[in-house]
Amino acid sequence: MLKAGFLYNFARFGQWHTSLSEQKAFTLCSPDQNFIDIANVALKNRTIQDLPLRSKFISFEELASTKCNMLFITSDTVEAWNIAKPLMQNNIMVVGETDVFIQNGGHIRFFLSSGKIRFEIAPKQLKDAGITMSSKVLRLARVVDR
Amino acid sequence: MKISQRLFWPLLFVCPLVTAEPFEDEDLDLDALMGMDVQVTSAMKRAQSAFDTASSIYVLSKEQITKSGATSVPEALKMVPGLIVRQLDNNQWAISSRGIASRFSSKLLVMIDGQSLYTPKFAAVYWETLNVPLYDIERIEVIRGQGGLLWGSNANNGVINIITKNSIDTRGGYASVTTGNQINADANLRYGGDISNIGSYRVYGHLKDANESKKGVSLTPSDTTKQQSFGIRADFTPNDEWSGLFQGTITHSDLGQNYRGVIDDTNENISFSDGLERTDSRVMARLENRISPDANQMLQISWLKQNGSQKYIKEDFESIDIDYQMNFIYQSLQLDWGLSYRYNSISFEKSVFLDSDKDLDSLQQYGGLIQAQYNFIPNTLDFIIGTKFDHNDLTGWENQPSARLVYKPIENHLVWSALSRSVRTPTLIEFNDNFTVNGTKVIEALGSSTGVTAIDEYRIATFLNGNDDVKSENYTSYELGYRFTDEKWSVDFSTFHTDAKHVAVINLNTHADQFLPALAFFQAGQFQQAALALTTTQIDLDLVSVGATTTNGLDAVISWHPLNTLSTELGYSYTRIDYDLPVGTTPSIGFDSTNRQLFAKANYTLLKNHNIFATLRVENSDAYNTDSYTTLDLTWNYQINPKWSTALSGKNLFAGSHIEYGNTRETYTIPNYIDECITFTIKATF
Secondary structure: OHHHHHHHHHHHHHOOOOOEEEEEEOOEOOOOOOHHHEEEEEEOOOOOEEEEEEEOOOHHHHHOOOOEEEEEEEEOOOOHHHHHHOOOEEEEEEEOOOOOOOOOOOOEEEEEOOOOOEEEEEEEHHOOOOOOOHHHHHOOOOOOOO | OOOOOOOOOOOOOOOOOOOOOOOOOOOOOOOOOOHHHHOOOOOOOOEEEEHHOOEEEEEEHHHHHHOOOOOOHHHHHOOOOOOOEOOOOOEEEEEEEEOOOOOOOOEEEEEEOEEOOOOOOOOOOOHHHOOHHHHEEEEEEEEEEOOOOOOOOOOOOOEEEEEEOOOOOEEEEEEEEEEEEOEEEEEEEEEEEEEOOOOOEEEEEEEEEEOOOOOOOOOOOOOOOEEEEEEEEEEEOOOEEEEEEEEEEEEEEEEEEEEEEEEOOOOEEEEEEEEEEEEEEEEEEEEEEEOOOOOOEEEEEEEEEEEEEEEOOOOEEEEEEEEEEEEEOOOOOEEEEEEEEEEEEEEEEEOOEEEEEEOOOOOEEEEEEEEEEEEEEEEOOOOOOOOEEEEEEEEEEEEEEEEEEEEEEOEEEEEEEEEEEEEOOOOOHHEEEEEEEEEEEEEHHHHOOOHHHHHOOOOEEEEEEOOOOOOEEEEEEEEEEEEEOOOOEEEEEEEEEEEEEEEEEEEEOOOOHHHHHHHHHOOOOOOOHHHHOOOOOOEEEEEEEEEEEEEEEEEEEEEEEEEOOEEEEEEEEEEEEEEEEOOEEOOOOOOOEEEEEEEEEEEEEEOOOOEEEEEEEEEEEOOOOOEEEEEEEEEEEEEOOOEEEEEEEEOOOOOEOOOOOOOOOOOOOOOEEEEEEEEEEEEEEE
């Protein structure tokens, strides 16, 4: 649930180079139904840049066709993602929580430090995907330069 | 207000809750999320909150600490409702809760990141040489009353746990300089960064140079401060299962002090000014491991060395602590258990004041704890039971059981109750040492005048004698509490009744027979020989474990958060302590007394970059031989730009020149008048 809160902040402080205003909603996707269930409750009635925040379950087959702004890969779904990731489109912020997630193509990775959630960001990879992260978030992150 | 529920303070329990709830606005703030602890079971479950804790707890947040303008930990503790914080002079403090604060015995356990600062020589903490950079404190958790179970012995009146920030959150530079009418300069510098992508570090330094008080009680004040401190912390997180922490700090202090002692054959306490030089060092390493999503374990090894030197007392104290703890959740049961070992080495050079009977120079303590929490009705009723048992060299095995109940009848309301027993093991002063105290006048010893002034006024050598008949003090406490919280209001109320037995008190032993030779000379009119015979006599104040005390009281705190820019707090605390003493004995610390405190605090951001922080305290107590006083600490914070900020503080306003601690009956201590003080701070981050 805490991670859902972090994802909300990443969405808030991220800047998508292609305009979001043509969209009806800001979509947070995950192939993990458990996470989507939690996010639906935890982030109820939240908005991102005046767009309603929607959490959406996707299967990896839908990855190429679904409009996602952000994708959260949980530890339970990372193996399948490693296979499916060539289907990834641009303009999606990809967040994970497993070791070497960034080396495998992710943009942000959660880790635990003394019982608290912290995160790593690869700003260059994020920029290549068409997203810039605000310095407010980068300041709190461990920046990974790959 | 989120607090740690992790290993080292497992008194704060976890509610095994899997369902998600919508985020409150303030919890969605990135800084708030960073501060939350992930529950032992899963990163997606709820963080533990102070609201659910079955004890009278107050959490002083980092925001309050930085905005208050405090420059030391004791000053920051003045913001905790219900805590007695009295300043003896510009360096020394007496701090406690639910009992009587004293410079030398406050029965309060103080820890930094789980490392105990307890000195076995006497039951207190050297606040004046404790340096923890306030800007890098995550929070201070204060438990009023006994947390005996999991917090070690001697925590009868309360626990203060100072938790410093993980170095991953203090990367970058910080510098601040404070000056004022009492502080010439108080400068801080910190720099932190990453260690590859497995960890982070910070190094910090502190310099302080402060003036003496303006006015003393009997002597010209000499309470100056010159202090230098250096420290380092490193955190490692190679993966989600393992993390490590290492920190070390050294503080050197040159303090001026007025005190009293018997240094010649007049047997009279003489007041004098002296310098006190102390070097305090701490090193701590901790390893944490998530065994599975439902189980954690932790090993912590700490080392503490305190070296103090003044004209008549030289002290060298060292301790090593090894603690192992594990906690796990199985269905509705949470179990915590742990083992601990402590080695103390104490060396006091023989002094004119202090003489040891048994030359005890090392003490060991070992033991374990176990606590189980069972969730009877999900989200509604929890029962917590446990005990701590340990062995020490002075009194053998001690057992400290407790049982607690948490009941949430409806949302936002919580009732808790606790029944607990704690012990305070004797200090070496009580067990092992003889302390030379102000001599007893013949007229006082006899109860009537001899008719010869020189003899009446003669002081008979008098000693406060610790001895190995002194037992552990034994406290049984009954507590009941209620909490309510919603978006704007929160209420925290607790009441307690504590019975203590085997309290160390003083038994006057005049050894009447020893006066017979002097009396014979006196009756024969040989006054000179009578006076000479008196020089061989002595009066013993023996410590005996025969006292009992009853303490009753309550603590109430109401918080009101009407606007995003304004939060306020109103508190009231009441403590009544009564001694039950056998005839011929007197209390060693404190006496029958009532303590009342009224407390108000406001944190107001009036313009975007301007903030006012105010704490008002009304202290009314007959325990300290002082008048009641009202003080206001007021700070204006101005954030000039993201890098630079300033703060202007007025402290101890309203009270004028006042004495906060007048118990000069307590041997050794001489207070000074506490005055209004103005400070100006400039801070930069880079």
